[in-house]
Amino acid sequence: MTSTPASPQGLHVGLFVTCLVDLFRPSVAFAAIKLIEAGGARVEVPRAQTCCGQPAYNCGDRKNAIALVRQVVETFERFDYVVAPSGSCAGMLRLHYPRLLADDPNFAERAASLAAKSFELTSFLVDVLGLLKVDAAFAGAVTYHDSCSSLRELHVREAPRRLLTSVDGLSLIELGDSEACCGFGGAFSVKYPEISAAILDAKLRDIAGTGAATVLSGDLGCLLHIAGRLARAREAVEVRHVAEVLAGMTDGPGIAAPRQSG
Amino acid sequence: MADSREDFKAAAVHALADAALQKALLNVKRGFVVKREAAKAKLPEFDALREEARDVKDHTLAHLDLYLEAYERKVNESGGQVHYAPGAVDARAIVLRLCQQAGAKLVTKGKSMVSEEIGLNAELQASGIEVVETDLGEYIVQLRGERPSHIVAPVIHLNKESIERDFRRTHQRLPRQRRLDQAEHLVAEARQILREKFLAADVGITGANFLIAETGSSVIVTNEGNGDLTATLPRTHIVVASIEKVVPTLEDASTLLRLLARSATGQEITTYTTFTTGPRRNGDPDGPVAYHVVLLDNGRSEMLGNEFADMLRCIRCGACLNHCPVYGAIGGHAYGSVYPGPMGAVLTPQLQGIDRARDLPNASSFCGRCEAVCPMDIPLPDMMRAWRERDFARGNPAFNERLALRLWAFAARRPRLYHALSRAVARFLARRAGARGSLSRFPFLKAWTGTHDLPAPQGRTFHALYARARRGKSR
Numbered sequence: 001m002t003s004t005p006a007s008p009q010g011l012h013v014g015l016f017v018t019c020l021v022d023l024f025r026p027s028v029a030f031a032a033i034k035l036i037e038a039g040g041a042r043v044e045v046p047r048a049q050t051c052c053g054q055p056a057y058n059c060g061d062r063k064n065a066i067a068l069v070r071q072v073v074e075t076f077e078r079f080d081y082v083v084a085p086s087g088s089c090a091g092m093l094r095l096h097y098p099r100l101l102a103d104d105p106n107f108a109e110r111a112a113s114l115a116a117k118s119f120e121l122t123s124f125l126v127d128v129l130g131l132l133k134v135d136a137a138f139a140g141a142v143t144y145h146d147s148c149s150s151l152r153e154l155h156v157r158e159a160p161r162r163l164l165t166s167v168d169g170l171s172l173i174e175l176g177d178s179e180a181c182c183g184f185g186g187a188f189s190v191k192y193p194e195i196s197a198a199i200l201d202a203k204l205r206d207i208a209g210t211g212a213a214t215v216l217s218g219d220l221g222c223l224l225h226i227a228g229r230l231a232r233a234r235e236a237v238e239v240r241h242v243a244e245v246l247a248g249m250t251d252g253p254g255i256a257a258p259r260q261s262g
Numbered sequence: 263m264a265d266s267r268e269d270f271k272a273a274a275v276h277a278l279a280d281a282a283l284q285k286a287l288l289n290v291k292r293g294f295v296v297k298r299e300a301a302k303a304k305l306p307e308f309d310a311l312r313e314e315a316r317d318v319k320d321h322t323l324a325h326l327d328l329y330l331e332a333y334e335r336k337v338n339e340s341g342g343q344v345h346y347a348p349g350a351v352d353a354r355a356i357v358l359r360l361c362q363q364a365g366a367k368l369v370t371k372g373k374s375m376v377s378e379e380i381g382l383n384a385e386l387q388a389s390g391i392e393v394v395e396t397d398l399g400e401y402i403v404q405l406r407g408e409r410p411s412h413i414v415a416p417v418i419h420l421n422k423e424s425i426e427r428d429f430r431r432t433h434q435r436l437p438r439q440r441r442l443d444q445a446e447h448l449v450a451e452a453r454q455i456l457r458e459k460f461l462a463a464d465v466g467i468t469g470a471n472f473l474i475a476e477t478g479s480s481v482i483v484t485n486e487g488n489g490d491l492t493a494t495l496p497r498t499h500i501v502v503a504s505i506e507k508v509v510p511t512l513e514d515a516s517t518l519l520r521l522l523a524r525s526a527t528g529q530e531i532t533t534y535t536t537f538t539t540g541p542r543r544n545g546d547p548d549g550p551v552a553y554h555v556v557l558l559d560n561g562r563s564e565m566l567g568n569e570f571a572d573m574l575r576c577i578r579c580g581a582c583l584n585h586c587p588v589y590g591a592i593g594g595h596a597y598g599s600v601y602p603g604p605m606g607a608v609l610t611p612q613l614q615g616i617d618r619a620r621d622l623p624n625a626s627s628f629c630g631r632c633e634a635v636c637p638m639d640i641p642l643p644d645m646m647r648a649w650r651e652r653d654f655a656r657g658n659p660a661f662n663e664r665l666a667l668r669l670w671a672f673a674a675r676r677p678r679l680y681h682a683l684s685r686a687v688a689r690f691l692a693r694r695a696g697a698r699g700s701l702s703r704f705p706f707l708k709a710w711t712g713t714h715d716l717p718a719p720q721g722r723t724f725h726a727l728y729a730r731a732r733r734g735k736s737r
C-alpha cells in the first residue's frame with residue numbers, strides 16, 4: 001500500500017466516476033467528492049473518462065479492454081491518487097491493469113504505478129486520508145452488502161463499517177452471510193438472468209432477515225441488481241450507495257424508488 | 263448432456279424449478295461450508311500450509327516427467343506395472359484388457375472421478391463384465407443411471423426418500439416390509455449387498471488422491487472403508503489415476519492430505535487414508551496378486567504448457583463447488599460435465615473442447631469465492647476468463663453480443679461521443695420511467711427486465727451536472 005502522507009492537505013485526487021454512476025446515479029459521485037474533500041484532499045474529475053474496461057475484459061475481448069485500459073492510464077496517471085466509488089472498478093485498476101499491460105513496454109510501469117495509487121472510496125477515506133468519522137445523520141437500521149470485488153480483490157471490509165457506525169442515528173445490522181455474492185456479475189446477469197436472479201433471491205432473503213429498512217453497498221452494479229428485483233417484487237426496502245449515507249445526501253429517493261410527487 | 267448454450271441454460275432453468283433439488287442443495291452450505299470454516303479456524307497454519315502445498319505441486323508439475331519416471335520405477339520394484347494412456351479411449355482399452363486377462367466377471371470400484379471422466383463403466387459393461395460401485399454415493403448414482411452431481415458427495419442432489427425408492431426398486435430380493443426410512447437403514451442395506459460383491463469380485467478398481475514417487479504408493483481417502491475392500495480382496499487391483507496426481511514424497515502427500523480433508527468435508531482427516539504399494543508380498547496375509555496403474559493424460563500434458571497449468575494443482579476437494587453461488591443455485595448435473603462448479607468450468611473445456619463447453623466458464627459472476635477457499639490457491643476466475651478470451655478469439659459468442667460489445671467499445675474509446683450518448687440514454691430512460699423510479703419493460707434489455715425492473719437514471723449524467731456546476735462556480 002502507498003504510504004500514508006502526514007497530511008492529506010494538497011493531495012490531488014482524480015475521481016473515477018464509473019460509467020454506472022455517471023449514467024444512473026450522479027448523486028453518488030457528488031457524495032464521493034464531498035467525502036474526499038471533507039478528508040482534506042482536492043478532487044478533480046477528468047472529462048476524458050468513460051469506463052474502466054471491465055465489460056470487454058470479462059467477455060474475453062482483450063483487445064478492446066487493453067485499448068480502454070491505456071486510455072484510463074493516460075487520463076489518470078497525473079494524480080496522486082485515483083478513487084472510485086466502486087470496488088469492482090477499483091479492483092480492475094489495482095489488480096487487473098498491471099497484468100493486462102505487463103507485456104507493453106510503454107505502459108507496464110505506468111499501469112503498475114496507477115494500480116498502486118488506485119483505491120475504492122471508503123478504503124481511501126479510512127486507510128489513506130485517515131478519516132475516522134463522518135458528519136452525517138441517518139435515522140434507522142441499515143444492512144451492508146459487501147461487493148465481491150471489494151471484499152475479495154481489495155480486502156475492504158472494515159472501512160465502510162467504521163464510517164457507517166459514525167453516522168448519527170444509524171444502526172448497522174450484519175447480513176447472515178456477508179461473503180455471498182448477490183449474483184450481479186455484470187454481463188452475467190444478462191447472459192444468465194435466471195441463475196443470477198436465483199442467487200440474488202438468497203441475498204434478498206438474507207436482507208429481509210435483518211429487518212433493516214435500508215440496504216447499502218459500495219458498488220452501484222450490485223445495487224441496481226438488488227434494487228431492480230426489489231422493485232419488481234414491490235418490496236419497500238430502500239437501496240442506496242454507501243457514499244450517499246456517509247455524505248448525508250439522502251434527501252432524494254433511493255435506487256429504483258418512485259419520485260415523491262410535488 | 264449440455265453441449266450448447268441452450269442445453270446448459272435449459273438444464274439450469276430446470277434445476278432452478280426442481281424443488282427437491284433446491285432443498286437438497288441447502289445441505290451444501292450446512293454440511294460443507296460451515297464445517298470447512300470451523301476446521302480451518304482450528305488450524306492456525308492453514309494459510310502457510312496452503313502456500314507450501316502450492317509450491318509442492320508447482321515444483322512437481324515443473325518436473326512431472328522425472329517424477330512420473332521415478333514413480334513408475336518404484337511401482338515396478340514393488341512388483342506392479344504402470345500403463346500410460348494418452349486419452350480416454352486408450353485408458354478404457356487398457357483397463358478392459360487387464361480385466362479380461364484376469365478373467366473378470368465382476369469388478370468392484372472405489373470412487374474415482376477419473377473413471378467417470380473416461381466413461382469406464384459403460385466400456386466394461388459392454389463387454390459383459392458386471393461393475394459395482396462401492397462408494398455409497400456412487401452406488402446410488404449407479405442404481406439411478408446418473409452421474410455424480412458433486413466430485414466429493416455424488417448424491418448431494420438427493421434426499422433419503424428418493425434413495426429409499428431407488429433401493430426398493432432395485433433390491434427386489436429383500437423383504438418388502440423392511441424399514442428404510444432412516445439413513446442408517448439405507449447404509450446397512452447397501453453394506454449387506456456390497457459385502458457379497460466385495461468377496462466375489464475378480465478385479466478391484468480404485469482411483470488415487472495421490473501417487474507417491476518416492477515409494478510407488480497410491481493413496482486414497484475414504485470415509486466408508488470401501489476403498490480398502492476394493493483394493494485388497496480381489497486378485498487384481500487396478501489404480502486409475504491422472505498424471506498430475508503424482509507428488510514427490512510421503513511428506514508431501516501428508517502436507518496435501520492435511521488440506522484435503524479440511525477443505526472437502528471439514529474433517530481433520532478422513533476415516534480411512536489408505537496407501538497401497540504393489541501386489542501382495544511374500545508373507546502378506548492378504549492383498550491382490552496383480553497390481554496395475556493406468557496413468558491417464560487426456561489433455562493434461564497440453565495444460566502443462568498453456569494458461570491452464572495452475573489447474574493441474576487441483577486436489578479435487580470440492581471446496582470451490584461448495585462455495586460457488588452458481589453451483590449452489592443449479593447443482594452439478596446442469597453443467598453437463600463430469601466436473602461441475604468452478605474447477606469443472608476450467609477443466610471441462612480442456613477435456614470436451616471449448617465449443618461444447620463454452621457456457622461453463624461463462625456462467626460465473628466472478629465472485630472469487632472459489633479462489634479464496636481453494637486450498638491449492640488456483641486462480642479459477644482468471645482461468646475462466648482465459649477460456650472466455652479463447653472463445654472470443656474464435657469468434658464464438660453470438661453475433662449480437664459481439665456487435666453490442668463492439669459498438670460499446672467504439673463509443674467508450676471516444677469520451678465526447680460516449681458522454682453525448684450517455685446523456686441521451688439517461689434522459690430517455692428517466693423520461694420513460696417518469697415518477698415510477700424503474701422500468702418494468704424495455705425493448706433492448708429483455709434479458710434483464712425478465713427478472714428485474716431496470717432502475718431509472720436520476721435524469722442527467724454526472725459529467726453534465728458537474729460541468730454545469732463548474733461553469734456556475736467560475737462565473
